[in-house]
Amino acid sequence: MERIRTVEVAGRVGKRVCVAGWLHSLRRMGGINFLIIRDGWGLLQAVAETEEEITALLPESVGVESIITVEGLVVSEAQAPGGVELHELKIEVLNPVSELPPISLNKRKLNAQPSTLLDHAPVTNRHPLRRATLRLSAGVMAAFRDILTSRAFTEIQTPKIVAAATESGANVFELNYFGRPAYLAQSPQFYKQIMVGVFERVFEVGPVFRAEPHDTTRHINEYVSLDAEFGFIEDHFTVMTMLRDVMAHILQTLQESYRAELELLKVEMPTVPEQVPHIHFAEAQELIYRLHKVDVRGEPDLSPQDERWLGEWAKKEFNSDFLYVTGYPMRKRPFYTYPDPQQPAYSNSFDLLFRGTELVTGGQRLHRYQDYIAALEQARLPIEPFEYYLEAFKYGMPPHGGFAIGSERLLMQLLGTQNVKLTTTFPRDIHRLVP
Amino acid sequence: MERIRTVEVAGRVGKRVCVAGWLHSLRRMGGINFLIIRDGWGLLQAVAETEEEITALLPESVGVESIITVEGLVVSEAQAPGGVELHELKIEVLNPVSELPPISLNKRKLNAQPSTLLDHAPVTNRHPLRRATLRLSAGVMAAFRDILTSRAFTEIQTPKIVAAATESGANVFELNYFGRPAYLAQSPQFYKQIMVGVFERVFEVGPVFRAEPHDTTRHINEYVSLDAEFGFIEDHFTVMTMLRDVMAHILQTLQESYRAELELLKVEMPTVPEQVPHIHFAEAQELIYRLHKVDVRGEPDLSPQDERWLGEWAKKEFNSDFLYVTGYPMRKRPFYTYPDPQQPAYSNSFDLLFRGTELVTGGQRLHRYQDYIAALEQARLPIEPFEYYLEAFKYGMPPHGGFAIGSERLLMQLLGTQNVKLTTTFPRDIHRLVP
Incomplete structure (x- = not known):
């Protein structure tokens, strides 16, 4: 039969x-x-x-x-x-199996320490709760690809072994490439921008590597980045509109096609408003001062506490779990960031906060060759390691921008997982290379 | 407007x-x-x-x-x-752009050396012919995922930084992982097998890394592997039936949704027969002896010439561009290969030849814990580095098998590209880390 x-x-x-x-x-x-x-x-x-x-x-x-x-x-x-x-x-x-597994796979609850779950991941991943989480991860990737494909984006795969660190020399893994030093890509940023010159709209789902030596429940050293980049934008608001639709589609897909998993994990799914509210960085700091009497004005970035306050405010004011903060100061953003033409100390960039925590970063990038030369000079960076990247701009690039969603972080925040390591099959952290 | x-x-x-x-x-x-x-x-x-x-x-x-x-x-x-x-x-x-690009992007033909195309890939990838090739690569990935998703496979992402080499110590890139040595994954083989224990049917599309020090038109050191693995198979013939359907779906998708690209590249698309013909390794060697008077009987593997002869034979005998060769000798296959129960010197494995060249390798794997212990002993491999992998087998695994398709190799053979490096955006070879 x-x-x-x-x-x-x-x-x-x-x-x-x-x-x-x-x-x-x-x-x-x-x-x-x-x-x-x-x-x-x-x-x-x-x-x-x-x-x-x-x-x-x-x-x-x-x-x-x-x-x-x-x-x-x-x-x-x-x-x-x-x-x-x-x-x-x-x-x-x-x-037949005679030995008892390291944790009870047939109890409704997962009564085990994270370290036990991770040490024995080849078996603990079989628990229905672990399986539901990992299945949702597949759903996120598929939904991300579906919505972008339907918007005429082309999928790309860019190299993970690179000659130089992407955004800074810090926190990169170094490897021996036939006797020469090479590095693991921290992000596909440069390559996805270059590929805007080829396909105009591109996305990539792939591993990225960060050698951050932090031993916390929020850090993993290899994760899956959902990257998108596209041309002929007006400014960062065009990117924010696209990201809103991507997030909405991911959540809708999970709700429609992963109902059993969401029920098992008791997930309270947010809805993405048609218009995600947004607030400028400087206004956000003013707001915090007004509401909480804490003066963060002039700080170059938002603290986790600032983000929580803004999240509460967005919930109360707009009944929204999502909030865009726009216009982060240029001095904290990477050299390829496009400045706000009206106030050049601020940038055409944004963070998407979800329930008071940063979820996605994105923005408009420089697109003129001369602007890159000036930006590298200003950042006191040499031109030579970036020459291949600059070649794309030398030969014509449209105004463009994009964003990157950390798949594990998204799942962690959606599911309320306490430890980001538990959102992935076999996490890599400062101590963990096995399983 | x-x-x-x-x-x-x-x-x-x-x-x-x-x-x-x-x-x-x-x-x-x-x-x-x-x-x-x-x-x-x-x-x-x-x-x-x-x-x-x-x-x-x-x-x-x-x-x-x-x-x-x-x-x-x-x-x-x-x-x-x-x-x-x-x-x-x-x-x-x-x-505005004033400088002339390094190659003519608006000529119908690509009149440039491969090295010029690769050195200036950020710009040369814009040529309509390059773009068509890279777009087909996106089509292959999407079609692979589509057919497997429709067959109830779950997508996984497994770690690319690993503690030990997958199949042998050779040809791995070594990296510095917080002061310890680690390696780049040569294949997701172990992890995809482990995940059969979780989801039963899994696939992955992701980068793999081979430190092969060969400077040829057929080698790249980072490529995209399309991996599938699934449980409750009868033997390797169950895997071959699945692979046949996957190949047929990929080709059909390209023909239906990438017509312009195929026309531009003048691709002669093969059809996959309902039943791909198959021949046992030992019979194949007998056949070569009979037809070509070359005695390769007893050789542990097929040479490229052998494969070409078999390809010609399949075309003539069955009018098929595809041919399965089954039952490769155990001594040339990795330790996790399932032996043929009737003739244990041969294996339940296969290669899929396309127009006389190996395109895909796959087979049935061992699934009993004790068989793994015996196989590692026989291969004189230590158990310790494999303990995490063996844990999956200790706690119950069904008969299973799978295959891996090299995305670049598939495109190279379909399109008749002379150099595999030209099937990918930014190839990595022994000399090339940039762009």
């Missing part, structure tokens, strides 16, 4: 089916035996009313996580997960 | 539209001026019958590749690219 997936069983009431997967749990209750089969997509309950039916599972060598196939009759049962269960079972063991 | 894309102009005959892009070319022919505008998607001809209309383009500082906007009336013109052109022009220059 051909095997079907657990999530396909509900449509087969009254028929015999075959499922296969992991023995998620076996409870023996005075003559009646309940087993749960877990496959790659869901859980299915099977009920054996005779001892004979579960003979194959009785040896001590057959514990939870054993690989089994179960044939049975599909019966409606409101109490069972998915509303159906299997009766009259025929069970076969494909690969 | 709102700007539209060049490829949207054909539907607006009789209306005035605004397009924007790069000044691809300007020909002045005795009072009539033809200009071609290139945007991220196509080319559009515009005709100025008066000198006044092109005043903005006349200064010497405004050369090809200048960023311009052109407003004009859409007129049918069978001779023009796309069947339409603009008349009664209003031209504005957004960003």
Whole structure:
């Protein structure tokens, strides 16, 4: 009999089916035996009313996580997960497991320290809660690509081994490239800008590497960046409009296609307003002074506390979980940032705050060759390492801009995960290279 | 007036539209001026019958590749690219370019050495032929994801910084990970197998790194691997059936959605037979002996010449551009390869040949913990570096297998590109870290 997936069983009431997967749990209750089969997509309950039916599972060598196939009759049962269960079972063991896993995979809650979850990720990632988180990560990537493809963006893949650090010499991993020093890309920034010259609208989903020597729950050293960059913009507000649509599409996709995962993780999904409210950096500092009597005016950046206050204000004032802060001071932004033509000390850049925490950074970039030469000079950076990048500007680039969403950070904030490391399959941190 | 894309102009005959892009070319022919505008998607001809209309383009500082906007009336013109052109022009220059690009971007042919194309990739990638190739690369990735998503595969992203080399200690890039040695992943092999334990069916599109010190037209040191792995297979033939469908879907997607690119590049697209013919490794060697009187029997692998002969045979015998060779000898395959239960010197693995060249490798993997312990012992490999990988097998894994398609190699063979470096945006080779 051909095997079907657990999530396909509900449509087969009254028929015999075959499922296969992991023995998620076996409870023996005075003559009646309940087993749960877990496959790659869901859980299915099977009920054996005779001892004979579960003979194959009785040896001590057959514990939870054993690989089994179960044939049975599909019966409606409101109490069972998915509303159906299997009766009259025929069970076969494909690969028995005798050792108990390092954590209980069949308890509803994940009662384990983050370090245990991470040390044993090859197994702990099988827990339905971990699986739901990782599945949402797939949903975020797919939704990001879908919306941008529908807006005529072209997908690119840019090199991860680079000759020089992207934005500064700090926090890069150095590697030995056939005897020469090379570095791991901190971001595809330069390459995605260059590719605006080729396809005008480009996006990339790929790993980026930051050698930040911080041992916190907010740091990982390799993460997945969702990058977009496009040409013929008016200014950073064009980019903000695009980002609003991207965020809205990602959230809508998760709500429509990942309902089970969101329920399992008890996620309270935000809605993205048609118009995300925005406030200029300088005004934001004035507002904080007025509302909280703390004078941060003149500071070059917002503190986490400032961001929380602004988040509260956006919620109260606009009933919005999202807020754009625009016009960050030029002196804290990278050299390719486009200055505000009206007030050149401020920039045509923005941060998107979500519930009072920075989620996405973006903005308009310089597009004239001479502006780059001047900006590098002002930043006291040499021209030579940037020559390949500058070549794109020498031969014609339109006004352009873009943004980068950290996939793990987005998930962390959406799901309220306490540790960013738990939003990814096998995180890399200052101590962790394995698994 | 709102700007539209060049490829949207054909539907607006009789209306005035605004397009924007790069000044691809300007020909002045005795009072009539033809200009071609290139945007991220196509080319559009515009005709100025008066000198006044092109005043903005006349200064010497405004050369090809200048960023311009052109407003004009859409007129049918069978001779023009796309069947339409603009008349009664209003031209504005957004960003003038005076220097001539390193190669002619507006000639139909690419008359340049590969090294020139690669050294100046930020600009040469703008040539319509280069752009078509790179766009097809996006199509391959999207089609790969689409077919696997529709087959209930989950997308994963696995770490690129790893503690040990994947399959052997050779040809890995070493990096400094907070003072410790680490390596760039040669393939997501171990992680994708582990994730079969989580999602059962997984795929990944991501960079892999091979420190092969070869300076040839077939080598690049960073490439995009299209990886798939899935559980509950019968044997390697289940994997071959899946791969057949993946290849068929990729080719069909390109033919349906990338027609302009395929025409531009004059690609002769193959069809994938419903049943791809297959031949066992040992039979293939017998066949070569019979047909070509060259005795390769007993050799542990097929030579490029062997593969070409087999390709010719498949074409003649089955009229197929594709041929599976199955059952490669165990001694040349990695330790996780599943042996043929009937003839343990041979493996449950395969290569897919396309027009006589190896295109994809795949097969069934070991799935029992004890088999791994034995295989590592036999390969004289220590267990310790593999412990995280083995943990997945300790706690229950189904029979599984998968394959990896090198995106660049696939494009090279489909398009007949002479140099694999020209199938990617910014290749990395033994000498090339820039651009």
